[in-house]
Amino acid sequence: MTDPVRVRFAPSPTGPLHIGNTRAALFNYLFARRHGGVFILRIEDTDTTRSEARYERQIYDTLRWLKMDWDEAPDVGGPFAPYRQSERRSYYRDAVEKMIAAGNAYPCFCTAERLDELKRQQAAAKLPPRYDGRCRDLPAEERQARLAAGEAHTIRFRTPRFGEIEFRDLVRGRVKVALKNLDDFIMVRSNGDPGFILAGAVDDILMKITHVLRGEDHLTNTHRQLLIFQALGSPPPAFGHLPLIVGDDGKPLSKRLGDLGIFDLRDQGYVPEVLTAHMARLGWAAPAEARNLAELAAAFEVETLAKKPARLGLPDLKHSQARWIRRATPDQRAAALRPFLGDRQPAGLDDRLALFAEEAGTLRELAEKIAALDVPPDFDAAELQLLRTTGSRDVLNTLVAKIETSADFDAAVMTAAIAAAGERTAAKGKQLYQPIRLALQGDLHGPELAQLAAVLGRGETLTRLRRALAAAEG
Known part of the structure; x- marks a missing residue:
């Protein structure tokens, strides 16, 4: 690669990082480090209604905990600061004005109610949801008059009606889409906030991003952003779309797993x-x-x-x-x-x-x-029934007597004591080990018994064995 590699991880601070977006961060990080490049952390906080400072802090904390260090970011600065999109609005305004002047964008005055009704009509006709272009070719005089009157509007990209857009995906190979299948997408919301598609493309240009690795669910966004790169006369970065993460059953992740932070x-x-x-x-x-x-x-x-x-x-x-x-x-x-x-x-x-x-x-x-291990076990009805059998009581009584007469106590002594209890009572297998484990741990499965007793010590081991015998007599 001739140009220095510059990649970015650009999360929105609207919630905790989960496996999906953190994997994207990881692959960008590995790619940058593999090629001696720059790993940029950019905060895409243009959604003012959902972005929160606490989630931005958690983004930093998560990446630090994972030991993924960054080279440029809001907290460390860099040659293309600021790295928080809410502080870069002038760049987006300049780009939009340039596209409007060139005829690549236009104001759209359609209300949310009209657009909702349009979607209902298209759904009823079994058509894909798509803007119908009502404001695309408004007369210039009408457009200016409505703007001058302060009428609420968005800014849409004027997508060509014919042709194709094609690029070489680093993961998927050649990808192309017919432009007739793309509508005139919104770049600026009615409240003036830049949308994800616009802000991401403008920042990638200005920050000289060379490669973008992100989830396959962004593929349709890439088609639209390529149009913006073209309209602004800038070569696009190389894009690679990572495969989706699915559940172990091969189906899309449930919300519980998809949101697993x-x-x-x-x-x-x-x-x-x-x-x-x-x-x-x-x-x-x-x-x-x-x-x-x-x-x-x-x-x-x-x-x-x-x-x-x-x-x-x-x-x-x-x-x-x-x-x-x-x-x-x-x-x-x-x-x-x-x-x-x-x-x-x-x-x-x-x-x-x-x-x-x-x-x-x-x-x-x-x-x-x-x-x-510090809590003496309690026994449920089924466990008490096991402890109350004659064989279990014999094993525990014999074991207590054997430990009491031993001069020392360690794992070897406990092993010998268990063997002696088995020999004296003719118990073996489950009949021998289950009552001992229940007495010491309150469970039928666990670590090696002699080691468990050694960790508990002679006093606690005897106390628990006697307690189990008392519970069996109760």
Whole structure:
């Protein structure tokens, strides 16, 4: 590439970042770093009714948490500042005036009520919704008189009625559309706010954006923005449209999954490197050995992105997080777990982490298991029925006696005590292990019993065994 690569992530601060738009940020980031380019964070806050400062702050916080640093943005500035669209209105006005003067745009006085009625008529006739061009060719005198009277209006682009618009998509290859299938789209709303299509195109020109990677759902916007680039006499950036993300059933994401925020996943107990590696695989065959952003960037090639929809794969994400927990060092696990434990920092944390490292899928699950270890179990009716069998009581009584007579206590002593209880009572398998696990943990599944008892210690192990026996007698 001869020109320096300049890409942008341009979210609207109208809600938290979710997997879909964050994946777009990630691919732009990887592309920029792969080619030694510039990664720009631009805030598209022209929707004044929905944009909020708290969501803009959350955009910064989310990208920082994911370790995606930027080169130009509202908070750090840059050669093409400002980077917040609400501060760039004069640029959009200049572009619109230029297009109106050249006959490429015009004011539209149609009311919302008229446009709604037009859509109803088109739907009834089974026609696609499309502006009918009523204001497209108004006499100049009438147009000026209505403007002078202050009549509310939008600004529409005058889309040519004939021909095609074609471009080479970095992901999909050649894409073209007949201009007759595009209507005269709105560039400026009736309240004066620039629309997404106009502002994005003007900013891409002025900020010298070379490549745009974004979701496939923006494909129709690209057709319209290419017309704006053409009208303003500017070469367009190269566009690449990322495949849609679908559910594991191959169907469009439900609202619950589609709105799944990055910080929702963080709060469930996923670490940044697991999330970025997973998102990188949503439409790209990222190398399995790539463990961080630098390694992903070194391998990233936009031409290898997939065209078909990418499955969200939440079970795969959880599996990857569980693998991280197992492979992390004790210090890494302890540091990542700290926000989930809060002020609760139980004694013997390293031992507890080792005990449950194979059991937990996320950091939150790990923290819950560690915290639950401090709470003696209660037993429901089915569990009490199991504890009340003669075999269960014999196992627990024998185990208590064996531990009481042991000079020391550790995992090896507990292993020997369990073996002795099994030999004395002739219990084995579930008959031997289930009453012990219920007594110690209140569950029929969990970590290795001898290690669990060692973490609890002799006193607490005996207390829980005796408590289970008392509950069985009750």
